[in-house]
Amino acid sequence: AQSVTQPDIHITVSEGASLELRCNYSYGATPYLFWYVQSPGQGLQLLLKYFSGDTLVQGIKGFEAEFKRSQSSFNLRKPSVHWSDAAEYFCAVGPSYNTDKLIFGTGTRLQVFP
Amino acid sequence: DTEVTQTPKHLVMGMTNKKSLKCEQHMGHRAMYWYKQKAKKPPELMFVYSYEKLSINESVPSRFSPECPNSSLLNLHLHALQPEDSALYLCASSQLGQIEGYTFGSGTRLTVV
Numbered sequence: 763a764q765s766v767t768q769p770d771i772h773i774t775v776s777e778g779a780s781l782e783l784r785c786n787y788s789y790g791a792t793p794y795l796f797w798y799v800q801s802p803g804q805g806l807q808l809l810l811k812y813f814s815g816d817t818l819v820q821g822i823k824g825f826e827a828e829f830k831r832s833q834s835s836f837n838l839r840k841p842s843v844h845w846s847d848a849a850e851y852f853c854a855v856g857p858s859y860n861t862d863k864l865i866f867g868t869g870t871r872l873q874v875f876p
Numbered sequence: 877d878t879e880v881t882q883t884p885k886h887l888v889m890g891m892t893n894k895k896s897l898k899c900e901q902h903m904g905h906r907a908m909y910w911y912k913q914k915a916k917k918p919p920e921l922m923f924v925y926s927y928e929k930l931s932i933n934e935s936v937p938s939r940f941s942p943e944c945p946n947s948s949l950l951n952l953h954l955h956a957l958q959p960e961d962s963a964l965y966l967c968a969s970s971q972l973g974q975i976e977g978y979t980f981g982s983g984t985r986l987t988v989v
Contacts (some may be wrong), residue, residue, distance in 0.1 A: 796977050805880075805966055805980035806919070833964035852918055863909075863932065865979060 764789050766855050768867035775843050783838040783870050785853035791820050795836040796854040796864070797827055806852065814838060823847070848874045878903060882981035890989055897984045899967030908950040909978065910942060911966040919966055924974060925950060934979060955989045959967040971981050 765788045773780055787793055794813050798806040810821025817829040827838045836853060853867040880901045889895045899908065907926050911919035924932035925944040939961075941953040950967055964985055968978040 798980075803964070803983075803985065805882075805982040806968075806978075808977045811977050828981070863921045863924060869916075869918050871916075 764855055764865050766853050766865055766867035768851075768853055768870050770870045771868070772871045772873065774873040774875060777845050778842050781838075781840045781843045781872070783851050783853075783872070785836045785838065785867060787836065787855050788832050788834065789851075789855055793836075793855050795827075795829065797821065797825070797836075797838050798852045798854060798866075799823075800850045800852065800869075802849075809838070809851075823833070843872075843874055845874045845876060848872055878979065880967055880969055880979050880981035882965075882984050884984060885982070886985045886987075888987045888989060889954065889957065891959070893957075894953070895951040896954065897965055897967075897986075899952075899981055901957045901969040902904070902948055902978070903969065903979065904947075904971070905969035906947060906972045908944060908968045909968040909970075910950070911968065911980075913964040913966055913983070923952075947962050951976055954986075955987075957986075959988050962987045 767786045769784050796811045797809040799809050800806045807827050809828055810819050812819050812829045820826050825840050827836055829836050850869045850871050852869045854864045856864045883898045909924050910922040912922050913919045921934050922936045923942045928944045928947055935959040939956050943951040964983045966983045970978045
């Protein structure tokens, strides 16, 4: 069965510090992986995606993520966090060719202190 | 146009009311989705429409009734809801056959009183 795990429920960082949000997945075939960000009361915005090829993918707002097949991970990183990055971050797997649904992790809430 | 538009943004309804949520996209996407999101939880899939036909119903109670009148519109009809149905309802769309991820609307915040 497909699943996504985000081990960190809540992370707090200082503005200007580096950030890494963890995501581990369980998937039977080549995964399609996504990171979404959600500000309070808003919809989800796609930050970046991985399908194949270069395992380091660049996204919007200065975010990047690295796919590591050996570790079943797709961690999100940012070198220097801005206060406006405070939000909920969701890792997701899919859609596969058998289903049309994204499987979301439980999310990581990012808090940024000045 | 690269947006999914949802109306209304906020809705308060009584348990005996009938209301509808609307979702519209003009990106030519042929798959549309309804998700329900409770506070501090990830979105949960409710329905999937592919080529305007219902392809997935995640065992959603019949008090939620989806409708896809055409390829650009998706409705969610609500009737006799319970307070526990209060949540953020998100619509999304995607292009079938292309793994590009979903485009989400900003959601309708529903409160059932």
